[in-house]
Amino acid sequence: xxSGESMTAYERQRLENIKRNSEMLASLNVHSxxxxxxxxxxxxxxxxxxxxxxxxxxxxxPQSPVIIRRSLRTQxxxxxxxxxxSDFNESLKTSKISYSSEPRSVVTGPLSxxxxxxxxxxSYRALVxxxxxxxxxxxxxxxxxxxxxxxxGVSRTFSKVERVKLEDxxxxxxxxxxxxxxxxxxxxxxxxxxxxxxxxxxxxxxxNKFGQLGFWDVKPQxxxxxxxxxxxxxxxxxSGVSIHPFSLSKVYTSSYDGSIRLMDxxxxxxxxAHSSSSPLYSIAQQPNNANSVxxxxxxxxxxxxxxxxRESTNSWSLHEKRINTIDFNPSNPNIMTTSSSDALxxxxxxxxxxxxxxxxxxxxxxxxxxxxxxSYFSPSGGSVAxxxxxxxxxxFCGVNFExxxxxxxxxxxxxxxxxxxxxxxxxxxxxxxxxxERRVDVLSLSQRKTVYTLSSPLxxxxxxxxxxxxxxxxxxxxxxxxxxxxIWTASL
Numbered sequence: 253x254x255s256g257e258s259m260t261a262y263e264r265q266r267l268e269n270i271k272r273n274s275e276m277l278a279s280l281n282v283h284s285x286x287x288x289x290x291x292x293x294x295x296x297x298x299x300x301x302x303x304x305x306x307x308x309x310x311x312x313x314p315q316s317p318v319i320i321r322r323s324l325r326t327q328x329x330x331x332x333x334x335x336x337x338s339d340f341n342e343s344l345k346t347s348k349i350s351y352s353s354e355p356r357s358v359v360t361g362p363l364s365x366x367x368x369x370x371x372x373x374x375s376y377r378a379l380v381x382x383x384x385x386x387x388x389x390x391x392x393x394x395x396x397x398x399x400x401x402x403x404x405g406v407s408r409t410f411s412k413v414e415r416v417k418l419e420d421x422x423x424x425x426x427x428x429x430x431x432x433x434x435x436x437x438x439x440x441x442x443x444x445x446x447x448x449x450x451x452x453x454x455x456x457x458x459x460n461k462f463g464q465l466g467f468w469d470v471k472p473q474x475x476x477x478x479x480x481x482x483x484x485x486x487x488x489x490x491s492g493v494s495i496h497p498f499s500l501s502k503v504y505t506s507s508y509d510g511s512i513r514l515m516d517x518x519x520x521x522x523x524x525a526h527s528s529s530s531p532l533y534s535i536a537q538q539p540n541n542a543n544s545v546x547x548x549x550x551x552x553x554x555x556x557x558x559x560x561x562r563e564s565t566n567s568w569s570l571h572e573k574r575i576n577t578i579d580f581n582p583s584n585p586n587i588m589t590t591s592s593s594d595a596l597x598x599x600x601x602x603x604x605x606x607x608x609x610x611x612x613x614x615x616x617x618x619x620x621x622x623x624x625x626x627s628y629f630s631p632s633g634g635s636v637a638x639x640x641x642x643x644x645x646x647x648f649c650g651v652n653f654e655x656x657x658x659x660x661x662x663x664x665x666x667x668x669x670x671x672x673x674x675x676x677x678x679x680x681x682x683x684x685x686x687x688x689e690r691r692v693d694v695l696s697l698s699q700r701k702t703v704y705t706l707s708s709p710l711x712x713x714x715x716x717x718x719x720x721x722x723x724x725x726x727x728x729x730x731x732x733x734x735x736x737x738x739i740w741t742a743s744l
Contacts, residue, residue, distance in 0.1 A: 363485055363513070363522040370464055370484040376520075379467055379481040383517050386453050387501045421681040422726055424694045426742045429708040433739040437466040437480055442731035443490055443670055444717060449497040451723040456739070457503065458731055459490025465505060465515075470739060485513040485522040492535035496542040497722075504545055504559070506535035512547060514559060526557045526564065536578035538585040548575030552592060568605060571596060577626045577673070583633035587615070591627035595620045597638040597646060599653055616653045618646045625663075626673035630680040635697070637683055639663055639674045645683065645695060659700050661685060661693065669733050670716040678725045686716050692730060692740075706740060 369376035438460040448455040454470040463486030469479045488509035495503050501517040504525065512526035512535065526532075530550030537545055544565070545557045552571030555564050571592035581587035591597045599615040620640035627638045636653065638646035645659040663672045665688065674685035674695070682703075683695040692706035692715060715730030715738055726742025 359524075360527070361524055362519075363524075365483060365515070365520045365522065368483040368485050368522055370482045371480075374478045374481070376481075376483070378478050380517050380520055382453070382455075382469065383501055386448075386450065387517070389452055421679055422677065422742065424677075424682060424704050424706070427706055427726060427728065427740040428743050429706070429710055429738055429740050431710060433470065433741065434710060434736065435468055435470075435480065436734070436736050437468045438462075438464055438482065438735040440464075440735055441668070441670055441733040442717060442735060442737070444493050445719050445729055445731040445737065446493045446495055447719050447721045447723075447727070447729060448495060448500060449722045450500060454721075454724070454727070456719075456729050456737055457493050457495065458737060459493055459505060460735065461489040463487050463490060463507060463509065465490065465493070465503075468737060483515075483522070485515070486511065488531075491531075491533050494535050494537050494545065496537050497539075498542040502542075502559075504535060504537070506532040506547055508532065512545060512557060523562075525559055525562050526555070528555075531574075533574045534576055534578050536580065538580050539582055540585045546578050546588070548578060548590070550574070552594065554578070554590065566605075570598065570600070573623075576624065577628065579628045581629050581633040582631065587633075589627045589629060589636050591624040591638055593623040593625075595622055595624060595640070595642075597624045597627040597636070599636065599648065616648060616656075618648060618656050620644065620646060625671045626675075628673075628675055630676045631678060632680050635680055637674050637676065639672055639685065641671070645674050645685065647697065649697075657700065659683075659695055659697075661695065661702065662688070664688070665716070669714055672716060673718070675718045675720060677720050677728070684718050684720070684728060686714060686718070686730070688714060690714050692718075692728075708738075711738060712736070 365376045365380065437456070437458050439462065441461045442458045443461060445456060445458045448457065456468045456470060458466045458468070460466070462484070464482055464484045465486075466483075467481040469477075469481075472479050485505060486507035486509050488507050490505055490507050492506045493503065494505075503515040505513045505515070507513070508531040510528040510530055510532060511524060512532065513522040514525045515522050525545065526547065528549055530553075532547050532549050534548035535545060543559050545559055547555050547557060549555045552569055552573055552575060554568045554570050554575060556566040557563070558565050570590055571594050573593035575590050575592050577589075577591045579589050581589075586602045588600045588602060589597065590600065596617055596619060598617040600613065601615055604613050618638060620638070620642045622641035624638050624640045624646075627636060629636055634649060636648035638648075640646065641663055643661060643663050645661050645663075647657055647659065649655045661674075663685075665671055665686075669688070672686040674683045676683060681697060683697070684706075685693050685695065687693045687705065690707070690711050690713070693702045694704040694706065695701065696703040713732035713734045713736055715732055717731045719729045721727035721729070726740075728740040730738045730740070732738075
């Protein structure tokens with residue numbers, strides 16, 4: 253069948269109409285006129301879309317400047333004392349302290365106290381004279397029984413090096429903070445704080461992140477004498493301060509700059525006792541040995557330095573990570589405890605240290621889930637308390653320290669606050685540790701929990717590092733990241 257026969261009548265009619273219309277358009281010349289109209293229309297559209305640029309520039313409307321808020325800390329300005337009593341500043345002995353944090357050149361040898369003096373006013377010799385007089389007083393009373401006072405004025409008799417032994421636990425409710433016992437000793441964060449181990453003078457020593465060492469004479473003999481003395485023996489943060497009760501005129505300091513400095517009052521200089529290419533994280537001395545210094549160096553190494561010859565006599569690798577604290581048993585100085593960032597706190601017997609395999613000689617160890625920032629013996633030497641970032645206070649106790657338990661406590665801080673380290677008081681019953689709510693938590697070992705908190709409206713910052721006065725019962729020092737030191741004393 254042909255294609256024409258297969259088409260319907262409608263389709264044949266449609267094709268005829270299309271053919272007829274095409275012939276009509278061709279006779280009228282419509283297609284050529286449509287192409288002319290289309291080209292002219294496109295040209296007009298291009299002309300309408302062209303943009304004209306004016307040669308005259310528009311004046312900018314002035315805008316108000318954007319003010320970026322900056323805290324006093326980032327501006328290097330010390331916080332004000334708003335909210336404190338109106339007579340608060342009048343009760344403090346003020347002193348102009350250099351807040352300069354500019355790095356100093358590293359001194360590889362001895363550094364004179366004159367060059368290390370870091371205050372705008374005063375003399376570097378003021379502290380030298382105080383400690384020299386203190387040493388002479390101690391020498392005059394050598395071998396005699398000495399009277400040791402408590403914070404409430406009650407006198408008790410002890411030997412010069414005997415630790416305080418209380419018949420009854422101290423009443424923590426009696427600890428108070430007075431305005432005259434508050435001072436800003438250093439600029440910046442305080443990393444370590446210590447009392448001078450003597451009852452003849454109430455002096456606090458503190459080190460900060462700028463490598464400065466500050467001395468605060470809390471109870472000066474004369475009203476007009478300087479009470480704060482600041483030196484800068486290091487170029488990096490201080491990690492520890494050690495003052496031996498047998499040698500009060502010599503103060504050892506360790507720093508992240510890898511050096512141990514010995515402040516010698518007789519020679520009026522900071523001697524270089526040890527230098528290392530690794531940071532030093534902790535320092536301590538045995539209670540019966542004023543000549544040797546134990547220091548935590550690098551990743552878990554323990555170095556023993558003889559201060560007389562300025563040389564290392566022994567070295568062990570005890571931990572996988574840095575050693576944060578070193579402490580000795582007051583009843584048996586051969587027993588040592590260390591805390592480390594490898595989540596371990598260990599007990600060691602120095603008489604049985606295996607140089608090749610020190611990990612096999614640990615008497616006891618307690619395992620935390622996170623870094624352990626402190627491990628300290630109790631005053632009697634019968635217990636050990638550890639502080640870890642896993643929000644626990646660990647305790648060794650019992651015969652051979654075999655009994656172990658944990659006391660829950662929030663130990664988390666931030667990057668601007670030094671880590672918390674729980675310390676013992678004046679007996680084996682209570683621990684003192686910081687709290688982020690601007691207070692001091694008192695933990696009971698018998699109840700295994702926080703039983704009391706020390707708080708005061710005078711506290712404008714968070715005390716992080718603490719020290720209990722070894723010769724005055726009821727005197728507790730707490731140092732903040734703003735350079736302040738608070739001292740609690742026991743009231744009558």
